[in-house]
Amino acid sequence: MAFVRDAGDIVTSSPTCYREGFKENWHGELVEYDAAAARDVAVWRKGQRERLLEWRQAMPNQERLSHAAKVCAQLLERIKPNADHVISTYWPFKGELDLRPFMEAAMGAGATIVLPVVVQKNAPLVFRRWTSEAKMERGIWNILQPVAPKAFVPNVVIAPLVGFDLDGFRLGHGGGYYDRTLASFAEQPTRIGVGCAAQQLKTIYPQPHDVPMDSILLPNGLIRNVK
Numbered sequence: 001m002a003f004v005r006d007a008g009d010i011v012t013s014s015p016t017c018y019r020e021g022f023k024e025n026w027h028g029e030l031v032e033y034d035a036a037a038a039r040d041v042a043v044w045r046k047g048q049r050e051r052l053l054e055w056r057q058a059m060p061n062q063e064r065l066s067h068a069a070k071v072c073a074q075l076l077e078r079i080k081p082n083a084d085h086v087i088s089t090y091w092p093f094k095g096e097l098d099l100r101p102f103m104e105a106a107m108g109a110g111a112t113i114v115l116p117v118v119v120q121k122n123a124p125l126v127f128r129r130w131t132s133e134a135k136m137e138r139g140i141w142n143i144l145q146p147v148a149p150k151a152f153v154p155n156v157v158i159a160p161l162v163g164f165d166l167d168g169f170r171l172g173h174g175g176g177y178y179d180r181t182l183a184s185f186a187e188q189p190t191r192i193g194v195g196c197a198a199q200q201l202k203t204i205y206p207q208p209h210d211v212p213m214d215s216i217l218l219p220n221g222l223i224r225n226v227k
Contacts, residue, residue: 023208031208041205049174052163052199056095059196064095070219071194072102078215078222079156079190083110088127088154088189091115091144094173096160097194107131114152116177117145124181127152141173154189157182159213161195165203166223168193168212182211190214 023033081087087106092098103113114127118140128146139145159178163171170193172178182191193213197220204210216223 033208038207041207045171045204046174048201048204049162049171052171053094055198056162056196059095064097067196067219068097068099069101071097071217072099072105074217074222075099075102075158075192075194076105078217079106081106081109081111085111085156086114086127086152086154087111087156087158088114088116089130089158090160093141093143093160097196099158099194103130104132112152114154115145116181118177122176122180124184125177127154153185156190156192158192158194161193161199161216163199163201163204164193164195164213164216165201165206167203167206168214168216169204169206169210170213171201171204176209179209179211183209192217194218 021032021034024030079085079087085106087103089099089103090096092100107113113130115130116125117128119126121140128148129150129152130146135147136144137147157178159170159172161170162173170178182188191211191214193216195216195218197218206212
């Protein structure tokens with residue numbers, strides 16, 4: 001029987017500042033927080049994001065397809081999809097690795113594949129089921145997303161990387177949607193980031209809201225594996 005949890009399992013609370021100099025991190029611990037330093041980090045991240053997106057989009061298509069095929073093969077080997085899996089992937093955007101071959105193979109093995117959907121700005125994502133026959137529409141940033149309204153809660157989340165560090169922290173497009181969503185889950189899914197070696201940074205200077213990936217998969221192999 002497929003493991004499909006009710007979307008009501010999501011907890012919608014978010015990290016909160018309690019007093020000056022401290023902030024609640026993504027899993028509820030009160031940690032020291034420097035607001036001025038955080039602003040500097042945001043400026044630095046913006047520059048790194050622009051540089052890495054330019055690099056990713058300039059990659060020759062055949063090279064990108066080759067990288068994607070290697071990552072898809074590794075995902076199948078490591079996840080071993082079956083009917084107990086509800087796997088969130090993504091629709092490729094701005095040079096992201098195309099995981100549709102993995103999605104098709106995982107569905108063939110009985111897994112449920114879902115895609116993240118923005119239904120409200122600055123709110124957690126909603127996950128809707130995807131199949132090759134699913135009706136799609138353009139959402140935020142003009143990304144295709146399933147139309148069917150039923151929501152699922154994934155037990156595996158595969159997130160695309162703009163950048164990453166060896167502690168598993170992910171640099172994304174800057175909207176904070178993955179961090180906000182992962183922090184909202186009552187039970188954490190397996191978190192996997194996918195990208196290429198050239199996207200590695202020494203650090204992304206993680207902030208309290210940043211949720212690390214459990215694993216990072218690159219075309220040349222796994223570089224982090226906590227779970």
